[in-house]
Amino acid sequence: MSEDLPPDARMRASRAEYARRMNRVLDYIDQHLDAPLDLAQLADVANFSRFHFHRIFAAWMGETLGDYARRRRLEKAAFRLARGSSEPVLDIALACGFGSGEAFARAFKQQFGHTPSEWRATAPQRAAELRAARHSNPDQVHSNPGQARPRPLGDHDGSLTLHGETEMEVHITDLPAARVAYQRLIGPYGPNIGVFWRQTMGPWIQSHGLQGQQCYGVGHDDPSITPPDKCRYDACVTVPDGFQPAAPASLATLPGGRYAVARFKGQPMAIGNAWMWLTREWLASSGLQADDRPSFERFDPANSIDPATGELTCDICIPVRAL
Template structure:
């Protein structure tokens, strides 16, 4: 007698396989933003039918392939402009896959409501406004995902369980060290949606059980937010829950394999309430980085921690490293 998995298990496995294939496409697009994207080649990357791929992509992502690629190119360009490196706008346009400065300027203004030059010029003012909001608590209720509950009724916290708001929980004080980190092979599961309490739930409900089933509980973990929520719409933000794995590890159907690149990073040790880590990220990128003589490069930022020890059950505090890839100005 053949044992057939229950229907819900088959559905979960099917969705996981779709997610793995789509993640390969999203990663491929990010790695080739400066080049024309060929629909047939992307279908092959995903191992989907070339004839149906565009429709499958649009249904899965909620936007067409062309719209997605255009948005990612513009968001990447916006982040580069805001760094203040003085890189020529035309160079950023070409590196983002636009054939001319004029085409880039038109698309940028349509997306962000201003010219690339104005966006760059206004970057310090936007940063100052964010810091002012942190210090005044003015953005305390700006996040629709904020959990409203009495302190003694609060649910347990999990890694990454911060709501992304700018409510200030004390002044940010962290020591930052510049260090070289090795590349790390990781298995990851990806969530697309707001950076908020859903991230903690994703670790608890999806990643942690998968790690336990593969005897990975003691391995270093990494939370990779691929998008800047001040640029990318919350429902489009991508987050990877990652765990370090050996070279011969096979992830099975529910996870994918990637490599976090090594190199020079600014590493800051964070310890505090999970709600405050968003403020720490903002302080590092908006206040520390501009005065450090360094600039962020195109490698992903991430949080590094151990699942078994990152949460203090007595205080509810989270401990981990915030890692920002840097190079000299």
């Protein structure tokens, strides 16, 4: 870090670098939830002192590394249980890093107040309750990939009508992997995301000459499971080979493969309805299930918002595989 910078600028640059390193650790943890997590290895991922890393992590995240990993394992399991597949509970437990079904059931009941089987069985009821809550709280309507969402009006035939005017059709297609630069927002979803794009990611894209590149929004957490202040959202833009962003941006690859893709066009507050219909209704009757790759919204920033009507246009993309 340059000593020529004014103190305030040095402080901002230092915090941005810390954020980028911690995001690398959070991404690594999510990719290895099915395996033991080694403190020294995580410190190396962040390029922090092994001696101090645990204290740095706890101060930055507001919870210890052990508590964070346990929470993320349980949240991942809760999402898999609620997504409508017939995957055995024991398989979910092992895939999320638990050594036995008994240990998983105890931890799950302690965290969520339900057994894993009860959580799966009551998923439709919780979705309906969330829908009612969001209709009374518009700030939480603009949801993001991977979240439980309010249920829309619509049939079960592969298309969706919102407010009698917007129709969605779902196509199964193979998408290429995308190399992106991203900045991460940690906190409640909703209007914060639009503010983050306008005030943080949008200016960063322009200052780096990336206007016109494909953009993606990746919400990693389900706010009906994850505490709102812990939810993670990545604002992403496609970058060319060789591009190396400075802090606070980081590089990632959105994996390619088979996706269910639906074009959304409507008022931003209605996108939560679209996500709900896709993940709770269309997916359940499609013969497919979501896998563990990230879901996302894909859009062209130059054409995503109609200035006259305020309508949003984007593709909702959900990774799928056979049941």
